[in-house]
Amino acid sequence: MTDGILRLSHVDVRVPDLELALAYYSEVVGLVVTGHDDDRAYLKGWDEHQHHSLILTAAPTYGLDGLGFKLTSEAELDRVAQRVSDAGIAVERFHPGELAEGSGVTARFVGPSGHTIDLEYGMAQVGNGLPLLNPPPAPDDLVGMHPPRLDHVFLLCEDVDGVTRFFRDVLEFRLTEQILADDGHQLTTFLERSHTAHDIAFLTGPDGGFHHLAYWVDEWNDLRVAADTCAYHGVPIDAGPTRHGATRGCGLYFFDPAGNRNEVYTGGYAFDPDDEPTTWTEAEMGRAIFTYRGQVDQGFMTVHS
Amino acid sequence: MTDGILRLSHVDVRVPDLELALAYYSEVVGLVVTGHDDDRAYLKGWDEHQHHSLILTAAPTYGLDGLGFKLTSEAELDRVAQRVSDAGIAVERFHPGELAEGSGVTARFVGPSGHTIDLEYGMAQVGNGLPLLNPPPAPDDLVGMHPPRLDHVFLLCEDVDGVTRFFRDVLEFRLTEQILADDGHQLTTFLERSHTAHDIAFLTGPDGGFHHLAYWVDEWNDLRVAADTCAYHGVPIDAGPTRHGATRGCGLYFFDPAGNRNEVYTGGYAFDPDDEPTTWTEAEMGRAIFTYRGQVDQGFMTVHS
Amino acid sequence: MTDGILRLSHVDVRVPDLELALAYYSEVVGLVVTGHDDDRAYLKGWDEHQHHSLILTAAPTYGLDGLGFKLTSEAELDRVAQRVSDAGIAVERFHPGELAEGSGVTARFVGPSGHTIDLEYGMAQVGNGLPLLNPPPAPDDLVGMHPPRLDHVFLLCEDVDGVTRFFRDVLEFRLTEQILADDGHQLTTFLERSHTAHDIAFLTGPDGGFHHLAYWVDEWNDLRVAADTCAYHGVPIDAGPTRHGATRGCGLYFFDPAGNRNEVYTGGYAFDPDDEPTTWTEAEMGRAIFTYRGQVDQGFMTVHS
C-alpha cells in the first residue's frame, strides 16, 4: 500500500445562473471566493489552503461536471493514473493551470460510474486567511455557515457493486459501510482514503447522477446555525438537522438556487485501513440514512441530477 | 513519500497503584478495559477497534514508559525501521504478542528524545463494541468521559530542534506548528502523520519527560461533561476547558491518581502535507498554549514527569 | 396585577398499559418516579422539588386527564378560584392529598376548552435529589433524556378566541404569540404566567384535545441526546430536532407507548408583562411551527387525542 489518493479535493457543479449561485455559496454557505470569470467561479471552505474545493460552471442545467482527488505527490499521481489505464480506461493528462484557475498537474478520466474524475497534484496554495505568525483562531470576516472544508460527495450509478470494486481495486479506496439489497448486491457504498467515514459514496441510480456535496462543520451546534441561516435566507431545507446511521455523522441537507443538493456534515469516526466495514440490510435502509426518523422521504432518494 | 506511520497507536504509562489507576481510567475517563494482569492493564477508547491505546504498567514512579505508532503495513514497518537504523539508532524486533497482550510485530528503539518508541503493525483487532450489522450510533453502557479514541501525546526533550529534525527526516512527520525562542531555536514543535494538527508534540525540558496524553472527544460540549465528571469524582483539574492557540483545538487538563497529566481534546484542523507550518514567537507563547488567558501557569510548564 | 398562577405544575395523562408507560417515562425520558400504585404513577423531572409534574393514570384510552397550575399562596388560590366562579364556572375544592399522592389544596374546574384544570397550592416538596449542603451539579444516577423540569402543555379546543380570552381575562395569563386565520380569528395562541414564551398553548381542534406535553432541556445538544435515546430505544420520532418560529425555541417530538405526544424543548425567551405579543399569519403557519422545513406535516396537525 502506498499513499496514493489523499482525499477528495474539489467538486465541479453546473449552475444555470452563475451570479445567483455565487451569491448563495459565498453569502449563505459562506465559502470564500478565490476566482471568478464569466463562465466560472472558484470557492473554498475558509480553512482550506488550496485554491478551490468548489467550481461553479455556468451551464444550461444543474448537476455535477466532475470531481477531483488530491494525490500526495506527482509520482503517486503517475502510479494511480497508470492503474486506471491498466484497467482499460482512457486517461488524459493536463498541465498546471490548464483545466482551471490554480489547478495542478491532472490526470482526467471518466470512471465506470460515468463521472469525470481528476487525479490532481499541486493545486495552487492560497492559505486559509490566517497569518502564519501568531494567528487568531479564525478570521473575523466569516459569514453564513462558513464550513472550514469540503468533506465528501455522494453520487449515483447503476452498478454500485462494479463501481465500488473499481474504487477499491484500482483507486485503492477502503469500504467503510454498505447497504445490501436482500439479494446481496450493494445498494449504497461508502468509501474512504482520508481515514474518515467517507470521502465518496455511491447510491443506486442513473450513471453520472449527483446526490449531494458535503462540507464539514465542527459540531452539532453548527448544524443549527446552518439551519437558521437557511431559514433566514429562505433556502429550502431538505432534511435535518439529523443523524445518519451509516457513518454515525450528523447533517443538514438543503438546495442551492440551481437545485444541487448541499449538506453540512459533522461527526463520523476515524477509520483505519484494517478496520472492518459495517453492513446495513435493505430493511434497515431508512435507519441507515436517517437514524431519527428511521425512514427516508421518497424525495430524498429520487430527487437528484 | 509513502504511507509509513499512520498515527499514534498507544501510550504506555507507569502507575504506582495499578488498581487505583485502572478504576480511574475505566470509570472516570471511561476507557474500555481489554486486558488485565498483575502488572499491567490494557485500555482503549470505546470507538477504537484495536486492542489497546493505553497500557498501564505497575511501577514505583509515574511517567511514560513508551509510545507506539501504527504502521500501514509490515513492509512499511521494515522500511521505516531501516531508516531509523540508518540514522545510527539500534532497533530491536519483536514478534506479535511478545511485548504486550495483543501487540503486533514491532520494531522498538530509543529515540533522540530519550523516549522508547514502537513501530507496530498488526495489533489485534477487537472491535468497537458495536455490531457490524445494523449498529446503533453508540454502545449504551458508556460511562464517564468515554472518549472515542487516543489523539496525541506531548513529551519533553532537551534538544527540540534535533528531535524535531529526527521526526521529520527519519520518521517522515510533518511540522504543523512551532514556538520559536527569540534566538530562533524551537521551544515547542507540533508534528503529524494523520493529517491532523498533531500526533505528537515536544516541549523543551528533560529528555524522556512526559507532559500529557490526550484522548479525542467530538465537541466542546464534551469538555464540559469531562470537567463535570472530574468535579464529581474529585479529580484535580489543571486547566480548561479552554482553547489553545497552537492547533486551535480546545482541551481540558487533569491528573490521573498517579500524577500523569491527561487531556481530553477536540477541534483542531485538517493538515495537508503541502500546508505551511504556523509559527509562534516566544513573546506569544502564553497565547499559543492558552488562547483565553493568554498566559501559562508556571505549574503547567514545570509539572511533568 | 397580583401573583396568581406561578407556572404549569403538572399534567395528568391516560395510558392503557401503566407498567409499559412507567418504564418508558422513567428509563427513556428519564423522569424520576416518586409514587406508584396499581392505577397511577407519579413522576417528575430530576430538578423539580415538588412531588410530581406528571401523573400517569391507567385508562382504556390515551389522552389528557387534566392539568394543574401552581399558585403562589393559598390566598391567591382563593382569589383566582373566585374569578373562575365569577365567570360562571363551577369550582370544586379538595384537601391536600385528596386528589393525588402529595397533592396540595386544590380548586378544580372544567375550563371552556373542555379540559379539567387544577389550581393548586402546597404540593408536597420532595427535593431534587441533591443535598442542600455543598451539592454536586447533578445527581450521578440520571438516565435517558433526564429533563430537569416540565415546561409547557399544548392543547386543542374549538374556540381558540374564547378560550384565550378566558385565560387572559380570568386566569390572568399573558398572550405571547398567536397565529391568525385570514379572517382574523385565532388559530393558535401561546400564553404564559412564568415569564417564558409559553406555559400553555391552544390549537384549533376538538374540545378537550391533547397535542403534547413538553419537558425542558437546557441546550440544543440535549435534543440530539434525546433523539439518540429515541433511536436507541426504537421510540418513534415525530419531528425534529428543529426550531419553532413561534417561541423561537427548539424541540424534538416523539410518542410515548400509548400514543401521547411528548416534546423536549429548549430556548425561547424571557417575556415581560408589558412586552407585545407576536403575530403569525395563516400563510406563515408552517414557518411558525417548524422554521426549518417551513411546513407542517399533516400528521403533526391531525394526530392528537
Place this chain on the structure above:
Amino acid sequence: MTDGILRLSHVDVRVPDLELALAYYSEVVGLVVTGHDDDRAYLKGWDEHQHHSLILTAAPTYGLDGLGFKLTSEAELDRVAQRVSDAGIAVERFHPGELAEGSGVTARFVGPSGHTIDLEYGMAQVGNGLPLLNPPPAPDDLVGMHPPRLDHVFLLCEDVDGVTRFFRDVLEFRLTEQILADDGHQLTTFLERSHTAHDIAFLTGPDGGFHHLAYWVDEWNDLRVAADTCAYHGVPIDAGPTRHGATRGCGLYFFDPAGNRNEVYTGGYAFDPDDEPTTWTEAEMGRAIFTYRGQVDQGFMTVHS
C-alpha cells in the same frame, strides 16, 4: 405575597472613557445602543424590549453608580417603596424620563449595602429589533457576544447578613444559596425575584462595592464564542469558561476597558418560592464559586470596585 419586583432591570456603571467603553460594549459584548449623549450611553441586550439594561456614565473612576429593579405595576412600586420608607430609609420619587432617557416612574433609595437602588415601572419599550409579524428567529446584524438580556449583578457589602435580611424582609427577595462562614455568618448570598438562581448576590467586602454584572447567553457553546471574542479583541479574561457550584450555572468573566468585571452566564435552574435554599460551608467556598478548579484565585475575590 404579591408581585412586587419582577426582575433586575438595569445597571449603571461608571467609565472614565465613555467612547472607548461604548465601542467595547457595542462591538465586543455586542449590546445594542439605544441612546447616547456626551455624558451617558444607553445599551441593552438584543432581545430586551425595554430601553436599556446598561447605562454607561462618564466619571473619573470605574465602578457602580446604581442598579434598578423592574416592578410589575405602579401600584406595586408604591407598595414596595412604602416598605422601604417604613424600614426607615429615605425614598425619592422621580417622573418618567427624569433620571435617564426612557426611564419610567422611579423610587430611588440608598440601601443598607450602600448601593443606590431604583424601583422602576414603565421604562420606554423599544422592541427587540424583530418585527411583531412573522419574525425570523434573530436579527441578522448581531455582532460580538450579543447576549439576549441582562441576568444578574454581584455586589459587595460589609454586613451580608443584614443586607440579605433587608432584601428578604423589605424587598421580598427569596434566598436561593448562601456561603456560610464557620461562625455561621453569611459570607455570600444569592437572592432572586425572577424564579431563577439569582437576580442579585452579595459578597463580603466594602459597602458600595461592585464585583460584576452578568448578561445571559443561551448555551455553553456561547461561552466559547464569548471567550473567542475576548481573545480576538485582546479583552482580558479573568476566569472561565467554567461552572459555578452555587447556582450550577456556567460563566466567563472578563473586564471592560475601565476595569469593571463582566460575566456572560448560562444555565442555573428554576426556583420556586417554596424551594429550600442551598448552603455552602466556608471550606467549600472554592468549589461553590468555581466547581472545576475547586479554588478561587485571590484576584477574583479581591479585585473589584
